Amino acid sequence: MILTPEEEAMRAGEMGPAVQWAIEHQIEVGRVLGARRLVPVSRAHMMGDMEVLGESGFAFLQSLRRQNARVRVTTTTNARCVDFAFAERLRQDPRLVAREAELRKTLSRMGVILSDTCINYQTLDQPHFGQHIAWGDTGTVIYANSVYGARTNFESGPAALAAGLTGRTPMYGFHRPKARRGRIIVEVKARLVDLADWGALGAIVGRHLNDYWQVPVFTGIEEPVSGDELKHLGAALASYGSLAMFHIVGVTPEAPDLETAFQTTGRLPAPGLRIDDAAINAVYDAYAAQAAQPRGGGRGDDPDLVVFTAPQLSVFELAQVAALLDGRRVRRGTTFIVTTNAQNRQAAADLGYLQTLREAGVLVLTGVCFYLMALPDMRRRFGWRSLLTNSAKVANIIGGYGMRSVLRRTAECVEAATEPRSRGAAAHTDGVRRD
């Protein structure tokens, strides 16, 4: 790998052992993935919470801190595993909670901004076209590449931190124009009327391709398309297929037409996939059938848990859920959780949505994503067996945590979890205690 004199100095340890660790990590990763040099980045976004770090990762970060590690470029944190205001109510392990508090201090001392969000691209940080960044959380990566035209690979926690410490990342994959070329045409004939439909579309295409280096090009999707719709599409593509980029012809910036998306003036491929309403409905049916199996426990229309998360909700999503919940309350025996970031929570409070959600008995968690919250422990403590969600990403992940998931459209989830509430009636207070 070709290194600049400054990078050689980093490698030689002249900028301290933490930077030396970081650049050696990057050189090795770059060597395996075909990078010939490092590229400067202006931002890093890292996953770093106790649930994924474990004690050994925590000790590693502590050792970096003792070596006076300090990030050189703006580095933000992804969603975390603890909302301290709700940790006791959700019966989270006090040791996990204490460690998470300590970890936040450690990261802060390293100069990391504790943004605690997986939707930085909607609230805090909108990269410009062609900007090289080093983001972690796959949903942030696919949105940055596809919607903003920024350039990033999936950067895991250690890799994003390394980028923060060196201000660089290995130049491979989606930093190069060639990798961003469309590989397959996906013709969409389906009507996408709810965020869950966009997630279902991502699930189908992600499962079909299941390869980080594939880039689907969607046709048949016309404006208006909202940021939240693109968010759920991207999150599902990344979750089901480990994809880092997509194009939508006429919508995303690197796909004004098919030829540009495929970076060709020659022949285009025939559509490789066609998605119609039946295909979208089949995604819902498959999850419902899975949950109905004997070992699943719980059914979609009588869930233990309803969760809107992954990605965290935008202000517009919070407004929609609040409108659906107006005059209703969460059913006895059901726990209803939504997650968002601090900025959107404040906006929702100012706009009155938060009050509506609380009055209905919804737990609004901040700075976390549900599946990061040491879920196996919580599941055992509350006896949760089934989860209903409008997030295809959560529906996909939850299977590894010993629960059955059901994917439904947003209004259907709310309908299944709530009942009409007469004026003045309080929210139920069984199960997880509420505000």
Add this chain to the structure above:
Amino acid sequence: MTSRVFTTRPGFGPVVEGTALVSRDAFSPRYDLDRDVGVVSRAGHDLEGRSIAGVIVVVPAAKGGVAAGWSLYDLRQRGIAPLAFVFTRVNPVFVQGCVHAGIPIVHGVRPDPVSALHELARGGPLRLRVDPPGRRVSVLLPDPAAKEAKE
């Protein structure tokens, strides 16, 4: 006819030999693994109920997100990480995670190792040699350790 030697793209880590655990399904530590004990927990996964500790995990693709970055390190520190990973197609996260954890990894393996090795594994435990510097994966038959254990 089954290939016994596979070529790979540039890999990471030293040469290792060990018992293979071959999956036809893609793999993610977050989506598929009970990370407390290192056992595949996803219902219906090809490796459901199998421990990944100390074996060479052969999978067609990486699945999902960025969790492998920290979690492989944690598994390694707790002594329940795989001996090595062999990927047909990898994503950067697994490479980053293996580099951070010090777990050997190869990817871009040709011919497709999953179908070939899955078939071979049906005849009994398979022993592999993973050689990242030499860009090769070789099948060592039979697996003497497994044979001794049986006896």
